[in-house]
Every structure is written in C-alpha cells, then in structure tokens.
Amino acid sequence: MAEQKAFKTAGLMKDLMAKYYTKGKESREKGIPVAWVTAVSPVEIFYAAGLFPYYPENFGALAAARKVADKLSMVAEARGYAHDLCGYARCGIGDAYADEHPVGEIVKPDLLFCCNTQCGSLPKWFEVASRFYNAPYFLLDSPQIGNEPDKLCEQYFIEQLKELISFLEEVTGRPFDYDRLKEVLHLSNEACRLWNEVLDTAALKPAPFGFFDACFHMAPIVTWRGTQEAVTYYQALKEEVNERIKEGIHAIPDERYKVYFDHIPLWPKLRWFSDIFAAHNALVAVSQYTHSWAYSFDLERPLESLAENYTEEFVNRCFDYRVQLKVNFMKKYGCDGFVLFSNRSCKPNAYGLYDKRNVISSITGLPGVVFEADMSDLRFFSESQIMAKLELFFEQLSSR
Amino acid sequence: MNKAEILGLFKKVAENPDWQARQWKEEQNGKVIGFLLTDVPEELVHAAGFFPYGISGGNSRLERADAHLQTWACSFVRSSLALALEGKLDFLDGLIIPQTCDTTRMVLGIWQHASPLPFLLNFRVPRQVDRPSARNYLIGELARLKEHLENYRGSEISAEKLKKSIKLYNHNRALLRKLFTLHEQNPASLSNKQLYTVIKASMLMPREKLNELLTELIKAIEQETAVPGNRIRLVISGTLLEPLEILDFIEESGGIVVGDDLKNGFRYIDGDINEAVKPLEALADRQLNKMPSAGYDIARNPRRYFLVKTAEQKKAHGVILLHLKYCEPENYDYYDNIQALEKAGFPAIRIETEYGTTSLGQMRTRVQAFLEMVGGEING
Ligand code: SF4
Numbered sequence: 194m195a196e197q198k199a200f201k202t203a204g205l206m207k208d209l210m211a212k213y214y215t216k217g218k219e220s221r222e223k224g225i226p227v228a229w230v231t232a233v234s235p236v237e238i239f240y241a242a243g244l245f246p247y248y249p250e251n252f253g254a255l256a257a258a259r260k261v262a263d264k265l266s267m268v269a270e271a272r273g274y275a276h277d278l279c280g281y282a283r284c285g286i287g288d289a290y291a292d293e294h295p296v297g298e299i300v301k302p303d304l305l306f307c308c309n310t311q312c313g314s315l316p317k318w319f320e321v322a323s324r325f326y327n328a329p330y331f332l333l334d335s336p337q338i339g340n341e342p343d344k345l346c347e348q349y350f351i352e353q354l355k356e357l358i359s360f361l362e363e364v365t366g367r368p369f370d371y372d373r374l375k376e377v378l379h380l381s382n383e384a385c386r387l388w389n390e391v392l393d394t395a396a397l398k399p400a401p402f403g404f405f406d407a408c409f410h411m412a413p414i415v416t417w418r419g420t421q422e423a424v425t426y427y428q429a430l431k432e433e434v435n436e437r438i439k440e441g442i443h444a445i446p447d448e449r450y451k452v453y454f455d456h457i458p459l460w461p462k463l464r465w466f467s468d469i470f471a472a473h474n475a476l477v478a479v480s481q482y483t484h485s486w487a488y489s490f491d492l493e494r495p496l497e498s499l500a501e502n503y504t505e506e507f508v509n510r511c512f513d514y515r516v517q518l519k520v521n522f523m524k525k526y527g528c529d530g531f532v533l534f535s536n537r538s539c540k541p542n543a544y545g546l547y548d549k550r551n552v553i554s555s556i557t558g559l560p561g562v563v564f565e566a567d568m569s570d571l572r573f574f575s576e577s578q579i580m581a582k583l584e585l586f587f588e589q590l591s592s593r
Numbered sequence: 594m595n596k597a598e599i600l601g602l603f604k605k606v607a608e609n610p611d612w613q614a615r616q617w618k619e620e621q622n623g624k625v626i627g628f629l630l631t632d633v634p635e636e637l638v639h640a641a642g643f644f645p646y647g648i649s650g651g652n653s654r655l656e657r658a659d660a661h662l663q664t665w666a667c668s669f670v671r672s673s674l675a676l677a678l679e680g681k682l683d684f685l686d687g688l689i690i691p692q693t694c695d696t697t698r699m700v701l702g703i704w705q706h707a708s709p710l711p712f713l714l715n716f717r718v719p720r721q722v723d724r725p726s727a728r729n730y731l732i733g734e735l736a737r738l739k740e741h742l743e744n745y746r747g748s749e750i751s752a753e754k755l756k757k758s759i760k761l762y763n764h765n766r767a768l769l770r771k772l773f774t775l776h777e778q779n780p781a782s783l784s785n786k787q788l789y790t791v792i793k794a795s796m797l798m799p800r801e802k803l804n805e806l807l808t809e810l811i812k813a814i815e816q817e818t819a820v821p822g823n824r825i826r827l828v829i830s831g832t833l834l835e836p837l838e839i840l841d842f843i844e845e846s847g848g849i850v851v852g853d854d855l856k857n858g859f860r861y862i863d864g865d866i867n868e869a870v871k872p873l874e875a876l877a878d879r880q881l882n883k884m885p886s887a888g889y890d891i892a893r894n895p896r897r898y899f900l901v902k903t904a905e906q907k908k909a910h911g912v913i914l915l916h917l918k919y920c921e922p923e924n925y926d927y928y929d930n931i932q933a934l935e936k937a938g939f940p941a942i943r944i945e946t947e948y949g950t951t952s953l954g955q956m957r958t959r960v961q962a963f964l965e966m967v968g969g970e971i972n973g
Contacts (some may be wrong), residue, residue: 272928273943277665277919309720313695313888316720317925320890324929332890334727336717336734337698345737349719349730356724512702537665540921544699547661548706565663 198442202430206410209426213416217300220245226303226364229322231315232415233485233508234308234333235499237381238354240419241374242361247300248416249322250315252288253281257460257569261295266570280538280569282318289325301326304364306357308333310509312541331360335504339511342501350500371495377419378490378498385488387427388414394434395478396526399448401437404477405467406444408458414486449474450590453523453531456482456542457568469580473587479526481507481518512545516552523557530590531561532583536568560589596813599806600787606794607837613798614646615684624686624712624745629673630833631796631856632691632718632883634735634876636866639800640750640758641742646685647796649857650835651676655949661707662700667919668948669833670696677708687712687745689738693720693888694922712745714738722881723892731877739873755872761800762866768807769795769862775811777907779819780849785840788850793837793857824849825968828904830930831915832887832923834858835946839915842957846964851907854884854900855915887922896926897933904939911967912941913960919947940967 220227230236230246239246256262262280265287270276274286288299305328307319316332323330333353336346358369391410394402410430417423437443452470454477459466470477485508491498503509507518523531531553533546550561564582567573594602606613614625625644628635635645650672657675664671676682692698692715701715717734719727743749769792776783791810795803825848834840834855843850853859863884867875885896904912912934916923927943934941942963944956 273924273931274928275919275924278921278924282925313698313720314921314925316890317887317922321925321929330890330892332721334719334721336719336730337692337715345730345733346717348733349726352726352729353721353724356726512699512705515702535663537663540666540695541699543663544666544696545703547663548703552706 200406200410200430200433202410202426202433205426205429206412209413209417209422212422214297214300217245217247221300227300229302229305229307229319231307231311231319233311233503233506234306235354235503237374237377237419237490237499238357238361239306240377241370242358242365243367243370243373244361244365247302249285249299249318250281251412251416252296252299253284253569254460256284256288256296257281258463259296260461260571262461262569263572264293264295265291276570276572277537279312279314279318279540280567282314284569285318286321286325289322302328304328305330306333307331308335308503310335310503310506312508312539314540329360329364331357333357335509337509337511338504340514340517342505346504347497347500350504351496354496354499374495375492378492378495380421380424381419381488382490384414384418384423384427385486387424387431389484389487391427391431391434392479392483394438395444395451395476397438398451398527399443399445400451400476400478401434401442401444403444404454404480404483405458405463405470407480407483408463411483411486418486445471445474445476447474448476450529451476451478451527452590453478453519453526453528454480454482455519455531455533455546456480457534457536457539458482459534459566459568459574461569461571462574469583473590475529475587475590477532478528479522481515481522484522508541512549515545516549516556519549519553520556523553523559528559529593530559530586532586533561533563534568535563535565537566537573538568538570560586560593562586594806594809596810599810599813600791602806603787603791603794606797607790610649610797611681611684614644617644617799618684625684626687626689626712627682627685628689629670629691629697631861632693632880632888633689633716634738634880636755636758636762636872636876637735637739637742637750638689639761640755641746643687643742643746644799645796647857648673648676648682648688649793649796650833650948651681652836652949654679661703665919667694667696667917668950669835669917669920670700672948674700674704674707677704682708685710687714689714689716691716691718693718693886694920712741714741718880718888720888721890723890728874728877728881731880732873735873735876752872756868759866759868759872759875761804763868765795765800765804765807766862766865768804768811771811772807772814773859773862775814777849777851779814779817780824781820781822782814782817785844785848785850786837789834789837789840789858792861796857796861823847825911825964826851826907826909827967828900828907828909828912829853829855829858829915830900830912831855832917832920834915835917835948836951836953838953839913839944839946839956839960842960843913843964845957846961847968848960848964851909852903854886854896854903856886860884860886887920887926897930900930901933901937901939904934904937909939911963912939913963914941914943916943916945917947918945
C-alpha cells in the first residue's frame with residue numbers, strides 16, 4: 194500500500210511534547226509544584242493557579258505505543274496489582290517501583306488531582322500514588338448523570354471547585370487569580386474549537402483527516418489545553434488540513450466507506466489497524482474518544498461553566514445518552530458501519546457495548562462489530578480473532 | 594422457637610434467598626425492591642412500604658450474563674444479572690444500584706435493556722467523604738431517591754414513617770452487633786458460619802420478623818455458659834464475604850472471625866443513625882462515617898491503618914484479605930494494606946474468590962496452611 198504523506202505539523206508535535214516533558218523538570222527546579230491531573234478534568238484551574246499539570250495517562254499511552262506496557266505492568270503485577278486493571282495505571286504504578294524506565298521516568302507529583310468522571314481506575318491509581326510519593330491528593334467527585342443536565346451534580350461540582358481552589362491557595366500561598374482563569378478558559382475554548390473543526394473535516398468525502406490522524410494529533414488538546422501553545426498548534430494543523438483539502442490529499446487513498454470507532458485505539462497496534470482499514474477502503478472517521486475535548490466555557494460564569502462542561506461530558510453519562518451520542522456521530526459523519534472495542538483496560542467504556550451494538554444497529558440499520566483486546570497490553574491481543582471479526586464486518590460493509 | 598430452630602430457619606432463608614420475599618409479596622400484596630450490596634439506605638425503601646431485598650449473587654449459570662457483560666467483569670454483578678436473566682428475581686418490582694465502582698456505575702443501563710423493571714434507579718453515593726460538599730450532595734441525592742420512591746408509590750413518605758423505619762433498622766443493627774459480640778465471646782455457641790448466615794439472611798427477610806427472631810436467639814445464647822477456648826483470632830477484609838464455606842474452613846482449623854470490613858459483614862451492621870437529627874441528614878451521616886471501603890477515598894481514616902487498628906483492638910493473630918476477583922477498587926488497595934499489616938506484625942494472606950468458580954478444595958488447603966502458620970506463632 195502507498196505510504197501516506199506525513200503531516201508537516203507532526204514535527205511541531207515532537208517539539209511541543211519534548212517541551213512538555215522539559216517543562217515538568219524545569220518546574221520542579223524552579224519550585225513550581227507539579228500536579229498530577231486527569232484527562233477529562235478542569236485543568237484550567239491548575240494553569241490559572243500557576244502550577245504545572247502533568248498527565249500520567251499520557252505516560253501510560255506513551256508506554257503502550259512504544260510496546261513496553263507489559264514490561265512496566267509486570268513490575269506492578271509482582272506486587273499483586275492484577276493484569277486486569279487499567280493498563281495506564283499498571284504502567285504508572287509499575288514505573289514507580291521499576292529500576293528501569295524504558296520511556297523515561299514518570300514525573301513525580303507534589304500533589305495529585307483526580308476527577309472521576311472518566312472512571313474509577315484513576316482515583317484508585319492516584320490514591321496509590323499519593324501514598325507512594327507521599328503527596329496530598331484531592332478527588333473531585335462527579336456522580337454519573339442521565340440524559341439531562343443535573344443541577345444536583347452541578348452544584349456538588351461547583352462546591353468542590355471552591356474546595357479545590359482553597360486547597361490550591363494553601364499549596365501556593367497565594368490567592369487564586371480569577372482573571373487569569375478567564376484567560377485560560379478562553380485559550381481552552383479556542384483550542385477546543387480549532388480541534389473540533391479539524392475533526393469535522395473527516396465528514397468530507399473523501400476526507401483529509403481521520404480517527405487515526407486524530408489519535409496522533411490529540412496529545413496537545415489533552416496536555417496543553419488552556420495554553421497558547423495548544424491554540425498555536427491547532428491553528429497550524431487546521432491550516433495544513435485546509436491545504437490538503439485544496440490539494441486533494443486524502444486520509445486514505447481510495448475512501449469508499451466511513452466507520453465509527455469506539456473508543457481508545459490499541460496504541461501498540463495503531464499502525465496495524467489503520468493499514469487494515471485503509472486496505473479495505475474504509476476510513477475510520479470518528480470516535481467519541483477524540484471528541485472528548487469539545488468544551489465551550491462561558492467566561493462570565495467560570496465555575497458554573499466548568500461544572501456544566503465537565504459533568505455533562507459523555508464519560509459522565511448513562512447508557513442511553515452514550516448510545517444516542519454514537520448514533521449522532523454516525524449520522525453527522527455519514528458512517529456506513531461501526532466498530533466497538535471492548536477494552537479490558539477501560540471498563541466504563543467497555544461495559545454495555547454488547548447491548549449497545551444491538552441497540553445501535555436497530556436504530557441505524559448499520560452493521561457493527563465488537564472485538565476484544567486491551568488498549569496497551571499485547572498479551573491480550575489475538576490477531577486472528579480480531580481479523581476474523583473485521584473481515585466479516587468488511588464483507589457486510591461492501592454488501593450494503 | 595429454640596436456638597436450633599431459629600438458626601435452622603436462618604439457614605433455610607440464606608439457602609433459599611427468594612423464599613421470604615416471595616412469601617411476603619403474596620401475603621402483603623406489596624412491592625419488593627432489590628438492591629446490590631450494600632450501600633443503600635434501606636430505611637427509605639422500608640418507609641415507602643416496600644420490601645428491601647439484598648441480592649446476594651449466585652453460584653451457577655453465570656454464563657447467562659455473557660451476552661451482556663464481559664466475563665472479566667466482577668462475578669458478583671455478573672451472577673446477580675444472571676439470576677435476573679434466569680427469572681430467579683422475577684418477584685422484584687424494582688432495583689437500586691449503589692454506584693461504588695465502574696461496574697455498578699455502568700450496569701444499570703445494561704440491566705434496563707436485558708431485564709427491564711418498573712423501578713430501576715442508581716444511588717449515586719459520593720466517593721469522597723471527608724469534605725463538607727459530600728454531605729450536602731448526599732442529602733440531595735437521598736432526597737432524589739426518596740422522591741422517586743414516592744412517585745412510584747403514589748404518595749409521600751411521611752417523616753413519622755421514616756423515623757419509625759430508622760428506629761427499626763437501628764434496633765436490627767444493634768441486635769446483630771450484639772450477636773457478633775456473643776460470637777466473639779463464646780464461639781462455641783455461635784459458629785463463624787452461623788453468625789454470617791444470620792447477617793446474610795437479614796437482607797432477605799422482613800425486618801420486623803427478623804428482630805423478633807434475633808431477640809429470641811440472643812436470649813438463648815446468653816443463657817449458655819461460655820466455653821473459653823484457645824482460638825486463632827482472625828480479621829477478614831475485602832468487598833464481599835463469599836463463599837460462606839471459607840468460614841467452615843476457618844472453624845475446622847481452630848479459627849474464629851473477630852472482625853471484618855465486608856459489605857455483607859460488619860460494615861453492614863456497624864454505625865447507627867442518629868434519631869435526633871433530621872432523617873435525611875442522619876442517613877447521610879451514617880453513610881459518610883461508615884468504616885473505610887475500597888470504593889471510597891477516605892483521608893481521615895485510611896483503610897490500611899483502620900485494618901491495623903482493628904487487628905490490634907481485636908487482638909487478631911492474622912488477617913485474611915478476601916479478594917473478589919476483578920474487583921478493581923479492592924485490588925488497588927491490596928498491596929498497601931498487606932504492607933501495613935505486615936509492618937505492624939500481623940501475618941496476612943490474600944485469597945481470591947469468584948462467584949461460581951472458586952475452588953473450595955484449594956481454598957481449604959490455603960486456609961489450613963495459613964492458620965497452621967499463625968497458630969504456630971501463638972503457641973511458640
Ligand atoms: S483508559 Fe479508561 S480506565 Fe484507564 S484511565 Fe483512561 S478512562 Fe480510566
């Protein structure tokens with residue numbers, strides 16, 4: 194298969210991520226506290242408080258992509274952390290105890306902050322880490338909500354943001370800067386807007402950009418969201434995607450179908466998957482995963498707006514809401530089928546997929562398949578089983 | 594009824610978990626609301642005039658749930674769903690699922706599709722319990738639950754009714770705790786298995802009847818003379834006590850369970866509800882002040898120190914960490930718990946269990962070996 198033309202912006206990404214890791218080290222030297230944070234959490238508060246937010250999940254994904262997740266995991270397993278726990282957590286805990294650090298050492302926290310919208314693994318992992326590193330831990334608790342926004346949960350979230358702010362004021366010894374928060378929220382808005390405009394180009398037929406591209410380009414929206422760096426990055430990416438549209442460069446050579454994918458990719462097999470789909474002329478166009486960062490904050494009501502955006506995020510929603518979300522994405526992007534990944538690591542996204550497949554098919558009439566594996570750990574990867582499922586799926590696609 | 598008859602009845606209830614609920618439903622023409630174990634304010638359900646029924650999982654035909662829930666999900670939830678799919682919970686009118694982990698957080702939607710019920714609600718317990726926000730929120734969440742129960746019932750739950758239910762449950766917990774103490778003081782009069790069988794049965798039968806039986810049972814045991822024995826004192830820590838056979842194995846090897854932090858053990862009967870405070874606030878306070886459990890982040894009372902303290906207070910010789918396979922929160926706690934216990938001089942062992950597949954033979958051997966080791970230390 195013809196090699197796809199690489200994104201120029203990829204170079205920028207390399208610099209940006211290198212800068213991110215140096216910044217972690219520099220912060221420590223300058224006495225700026227390093228705060229561990231989670232991917233779907235109001236990181237804006239931390240930038241506004243002048244702390245350096247560090248994303249251990251990103252460390253897990255990196256270890257997975259470099260195919261060393263099992264090595265780090267085994268260090269944790271030797272201590273009784275079972276291999277069925279979330280792969281990111283296993284990598285993080287493993288690295289804490291490990292003598293060898295194949296992807297560099299995880300940056301040690303001065304404090305830990307977890308928002309449990311996403312899952313129950315992060316709060317437990319961070320609890321373990323807070324004992325290990327002997328650093329204070331703050332859990333922002335977010336009960337699951339249904340189809341509609343939930344006032345009770347929003348109120349709870351706001352109250353906790355206030356508790357968090359007092360906690361950070363104590364850590365930093367300075368009053369919280371609400372003006373700075375506005376600036377940060379504005380930068381988050383901008384980055385989210387640009388990112389989603391890029392994602393939306395996957396609806397064009399043929400499209401210049403797809404899910405696997407998004408997996409590559411998503412690191413800044415997670416780790417730099419709330420800074421000018423993220424905005425600059427996505428401006429550049431958007432420009433490049435627009436150029437590609439003009440020049441007729443497509444994500445895959447001969448796009449005939451569009452596919453919806455749920456949820457996180459198999460990091461160590463990203464290339465393998467993207468090649469298989471491309472070989473079958475199917476563009477994986479969209480996933481709820483890469484759309485997780487689509488915030489729009491009201492600068493006049495910062496705390497309320499943070500609470501609305503984060504509690505109403507799909508990771509914090511019930512079964513039916515998530516079904517509807519997937520169906521809406523399939524419609525918006527003109528999908529011809531869907532592939533759901535039952536990810537052993539990520540229980541909250543895996544549980545329910547068997548029933549969701551049936552419900553989605555009956556609503557949309559589209560073919561769909563569920564396959565089993567782990568996002569980071571190749572010990573749970575069976576190429577033949579997954580191929581068999583995908584082959585069947587591709588047959589259904591072509592016979593539509 | 595004499596002691597043997599009462600214990601026989603409890604055993605029968607535990608072995609036929611639907612028996613009492615079906616009977617009650619028929620006699621009272623009332624509604625039965627199930628719950629997954631056990632962080633649910635049963636008092637509210639009781640005050641609404643419903644029968645709160647603790648689904649205790651099952652040990653056969655778990656594969657019925659396989660089309661809905663991955664086999665690597667916790668077997669308690671899988672087996673409970675399997676029971677529903679098999680029709681063994683067809684007497685339920687409703688179900689309340691306390692969201693204490695990812696599995697309980699995600700299973701409600703699955704249940705709704707796989708085995709729909711007229712009343713199906715999550716109870717969204719706060720997972721941080723130390724800051725003031727948790728209490729404010731929980732009072733609101735309890736009010737939400739109450740409102741749903743009222744809508745389902747078609748009328749308000751009066752404050753008076755709720756207070757009465759709280760009183761009844763407080764009394765029940767006090768009786769069960771009394772029984773626990775009697776077992777500790779005089780294990781010959783109430784074995785490990787008998788004690789936990791009563792606790793299990795308590796979630797499966799009408800509280801009023803239960804309290805009468807417990808009162809009689811306590812009276813009977815109090816009349817027996819205590820036989821001092823040289824038992825190996827153990828604390829069990831984990832999510833759920835399962836299977837009950839482990840208690841026989843402990844007994845055989847000369848052990849007695851003197852404490853636990855299990856959701857269907859002492860954690861279920863610990864702590865009363867303050868009858869002098871507004872009911873919803875009082876319900877919230879009990880929930881927030883429960884002993885530590887893996888599902889909650891408790892900074893003021895970290896679980897590992899709580900276990901060490903319990904082992905010290907109970908003069909335990911060892912601790913069994915009973916790990917329900919695939920219970921993630923429990924697994925994250927395990928290593929630090931065992932480190933803390935061993936540092937404090939308490940030998941500890943992890944035993945993995947799974948509804949439906951636990952190998953009893955292996956479990957017996959491991960329990961025996963552990964008690965031999967711990968017992969040797971007592972004698973030596
Ligand atoms: S992969 Fe899933 S379980 Fe793991 S940290 Fe992310 S959301 Fe949580």
